[in-house]
Amino acid sequence: ARPVVAIVGRPNVGKSTIFNRLIGERMAIVEDKPGITRDRIYGISDWNGKSFSVIDTGGIEIDGEDAILKSIRAQAELAIEEADVIVFMCDAKSGLTNADEEVAQMLFRSGKPIVLAINKVDNMKRSDDIYEFYSLGFGEPFGISGSHGTGLGDMLDAVVERL
Ligand code: GDP
Ligand code: MG
Secondary structure, eight states: OOOEEEEEOSTTSSHHHHHHHHHTTOBOOOOOBTTEEOTTOEEEEEETTEEEEEEEGGGOEEOSTTHHHHHHHHHHHHHHHHOSEEEEEEETTTOSOHHHHHHHHHHHTTOOOEEEEEEOOOSGGGGGGGGGGGGGSSSOOEEOOTTTOTTHHHHHHHHHHTO
């Protein structure tokens, strides 16, 4: 079976934008579970001759009370369960937030390899904004831009190195 890469992060950091860039048209078909929408979140990608499945965990939505909190927790749990490598995504435009720290704590316990990707690094000026994310404790942050497609090569090198 293909190794699995999961993209995890709080809403709005750009997970789906990057997911679409990674998979292009190559969606995978999966069945939804009752109360949980899982379609449009699995795709297939490759880099340096290595093929892998990608999960956009932000696509998992849970209905009912405390929906946002439950969804974020379910997303992290799915990633931790299924992923061989987790891409933890944050946002250079908004900077480090409490929600990022919360996701980080869930990921820490997983023991899975984590690649820290800081999205929305759209220009040189913003490339200095990635340094505060070192404090999350996941090593070197990779600055990327879903808008321009920049930085993805270095990020993917780090991902496939860990597969
Ligand atoms: P998700 O909730 O994490 O899946 O985030 P989305 O992929 O839906 O993106 C959230 C918003 O950020 C959308 O308005 C995107 O167009 C925008 N966005 C995504 N990537 C970038 C980027 O690299 N730069 C900027 N400036 N905006 C981005
Ligand atoms: Mg999304």
